Amino acid sequence: MVLRFLFVWVLLQNSIFAVESLLHPSWKESSGITTFSDLRGGRIATGLENKTVVIWSLKGRFFRVLQANTSIVSSIAYSPFGERIAYQADDSKIRIYSLDTDEFQEIANTGGGSIAAFDFSPDGKFLAGGDENGKIRIWDSKGEIVESISAHDGPVTDLKYASNAKYIASTAEDGKLRIWSPSGKMLNEYVLHNGSVLCLSISPDAKRIAAGGDDGKVRLVDVQAGKIVPLIGHTSSVHSTSFSSDGTYLLSSSEDLTVRLWKEGKEISVLKGHTDTVNRAVFINGGKNVLTGSDDGTQKIFDLKGNLKTNIVLTDKGKIVFNPSGRFDYDSETLESYFFFNSEESPEGFGLETFFNRFYSPELIQTSLSEIGGEQTLSELYRSSPPPKVQIQIQPDPNTDSASIQGTVCDAGGGIEDVYAYHNGSLISKENSRSVRMIRTGNCLQVMFKSALLPGSNSFRIGAESKAGLVAYSETKNYQSLRKSASKTTLHLVLIAIDDYPGSSMDLKYAVKDATAIMKKVSSAGDGTFDKVVAYTAYNGQATKSGIEELFQKVARSSGPEDALLVFIAGHGTEKSGNFFFLTSSYRVDTPEDVRSGFSQQEFISSISKIPATRKLIIFDTCDSGGEWITQFKDISSFAKTAGVCVIASTLEKEEAYESSELAHGILTTALLEGLEGKARTNGKITAASLISYVNLRVPELAKTVLKKEQYPYSSQRGRDFTLNE
Structure with a gap:
């Protein structure tokens, strides 16, 4: 395979996307997908032709780029025991990474060549690898070689442990499929054809093996009877096979740009959309969908009928996701410059900001899996x-x-x-x-x-x-x-927090406490940086809709263009008719549909834009009181973009995830306080940007250790960065 770093625009070809009719999805940089492994909990470990391994999530914004390697990663093995993956880092060592501890173990690759395939034993105690010299070696958990097998007359291309741990199957360029006992004794051999056998998979009951060759055929082998059934459909070499969890269906991916779905030896559907070799395909989402990876630099999700649901592009900054209708999502604002829509009518193309309000769709992978389709496409909307x-x-x-x-x-x-x-x-x-x-x-x-x-x-x-x-x-x-800076500048600190809602079912423990702690810490940090720090507060009963309006009006009258503004908002948030609302102290739990007393997204935009200060950081520490979290996430994103401000937000699905008695603060507030104490200091300064960066890293760590769950804050740096402490 040839390393592909596409520093030119990548234009996708006809028949791939509905948006192709007018606007072409394009991006500046990608690297071919060499392999990937489906990990537990919706996480995927992907090997790229640029010699990196990326771990990302189908269900959220988790994204981890593992340390650089000097070899192209051709195989990633996964063991649920200890949550580990194994891959070749270079010709001299194998790297094992623990998802639980974020630690690496390195095993010396001695006595053999480059390893093309790995697999863990079902109990996770052993790791098998097949190399270019035709050998299979088996390592124990300490990294010691316990078996070395002269397995084939040519390079080993693939190997797998059977789920019952009774045998290991291997394929090679010598055209043979061989079955081995875990101790290294050959149990059986199948001569499949004169060319190379490139891949294999074993059925969950360990009774069948599907092997793909460079002749475009998949050969289904009955391990007990020895019967071989060829599956004919591909027109070029087969690079992967994969059984469904119940063994009913089989996937095969090929150099002919397709993935084929088989049942009982018959072709059920053909999945088309890639523009280069499809190196791997597996079932996901309980067998309802297929995830693929290709040399064209994309991973795609299809349904079993062959309908394309989602496209994923992995970069070193995160993932970009877009569906056939043109809806898009991305992990970081830095990716906005990577991705755009090109058009023959407008050679310079259209950035994502043109379509942001209508087509930005947080958690697009998950929503795409449940969508039936038929929505108006980006191109259709642009045309009309x-x-x-x-x-x-x-x-x-x-x-x-x-x-x-x-x-x-x-x-x-x-x-x-x-x-x-x-x-x-x-x-x-x-x-x-x-x-x-x-x-x-x-x-x-x-x-x-x-x-x-x-x-x-x-x-x-x-x-x-x-x-x-x-x-x-x-x-x-x-x-x-050439105007000189003002002799005095002020940091205006607005704190809005509600613990005590009408009734008791929505009461919170730490909202006001969080706001008070933030006020003290920011005021302390701002001493010496600003001439003065002025705090404006509205807690509990003061935080009515009119009370919040009056608070912002007071700030607008008191601030100037060179001042800075920091707003901290803690309490409940919800979504209604496509608009985010902060629930004020006037909100009535007995009429949850009536959000007229809430402070809307547009009211925040209007109030904050009236404040002359041009340096603004807005912090939402709100929990979901029943609205759709994904919609709230989008609304806050739209707020940040429209208002042109820096934003940190932690909008959670469930109230119990909002506050921690162990920390005595919300997760987000804990991270903010740590950052303001100095842990967010970069180059001698704590700035809005450095605080955002620290919070983005720290909140997931705290959530994992304290809440035992995943939580990722939303952040945006649309506005001008400014110093909070130096």
Whole structure:
């Protein structure tokens, strides 16, 4: 196989995606999938042609890149005993990684060549490996070789332990399938054909072996009767076979770009969509779906009828996921620059931000597995309701330390729903900005306003949204102001927390305590960095809808452009009609559908955009009171993007996961306090960005050790970074 690092745009070919009709999913970089192993709990360990192993999750945002190797990883063995995987790191050593402890064990690969295949014994006590010299070696848990078998006359291509541990099966380039006792005695031999036999799998009852050859045939071997049945369908070499958990179905993947599903020796369906050799395919989701991996740099999920459900691209920064309709998800904002939609009508392509409001879909893998299909595709929506055309010009006025901004927003066929203006990435309130004027001329809207310039670098951008929610942005205009920094700057600290909700069923233990601890720690950290730290609080009964509005209005009146804002919100959150709501102290548990007393996502955006401070960090430490967590996650993501702020959020599925008596704080607050105490310090400073980075790493650790479950915070750095302590 040839190493593929695609630093050119990867354009997927016809018939793969519904979005192909107009917009082509494209990305800057990928590496071929050489192999992968299905781990317990929805995690997958994938080997890439760039010599890395990535562990990722079908069910969440877990993503781990294991340390670099010098060999291409051709096989990954998994043992549920101790939660370990094994793979070849280089020609001289084998690496065993524990998912439980995050520790490595290295075994010296002495006396043999490069190992093409690994497998653990069913009890996890032994590891078998087949090498390029035709040998099979078996190591014990200490890394000592307990058996060395001269197994084949050519390189071993694959080997597996039977589930009953009574035998090991191996294939090789000598065209033979051989059966071995665990002690190294050959029990049987099958000459399958004159070429290479490349892969094998053993049925769960250990009675059948499916072997794939370079002649495109799968040969089904009855181990007891010795009968061999060829399965004919592939037109090129077969690279993997895999039985379903009950042994009813069989998968085979091939160099002919397809995966075939077999039952009782007959072809049931053909899974198409890859553009290069499919190196592996396995059943997932209780046998309802198939996960594949290919040299084309993608892993894909199909249903058993061959319908493509999801595409996955793995990078060193995380995974990108997109489905045939154009919906997408990604693990990190840094990946936004990796992925875009290309079009013959627009050679420069469209970034994800154009389609974010409508097509960003957190946990897309899980939702795609349950979707029937039939939704409007990204291309169809773009064709029927394209985003507006947006242009921007700025005219700085050094005499007044301000700039006049003029935007031209023209309807391109999808209407104009809203217009956004950003200064240094932060949303400018249309209500607060001086001399805001909007004049409609034909299909265009002229937007004019003034904004105070900040010392040093200033950037301006305008966005416009179509009626269907597609957003277009102007180019970014930059201006370097010679204005001197203000002599005094203030950190405005807003704390909203509710322990005591009407009734007792929704009461929390630590929301107010968390807010108080954050206030003390931030105030202490801000001393010396800011001229002063001003705290604004609304706890329990004070945190009504009107009380929160008044709090934000007070901050807006007191702050200036060079100030910073930190908002901490703790309590219950929910989702209603596609909108996130923070449940205020006025919320009534006996009328859960009535969220009019809640503070909505749009109200947060409006209130925060009216605050002149251009450096903003918003922290949501909310637990789900019954809404759909995935929808809340999307709403908070949309809030961060629209408002142009830094955000940390921990929106959990169940109340019991929200607070820990062991820590006496919420998981997120514990991580924040640690970071503010100094553990988030980078290059001598604690900044919003370094705090976010620390929280992203620390929250999963705390959740695993304290809650014994997975929890990953959401974070966004849309806004301008700023120093909290130095």
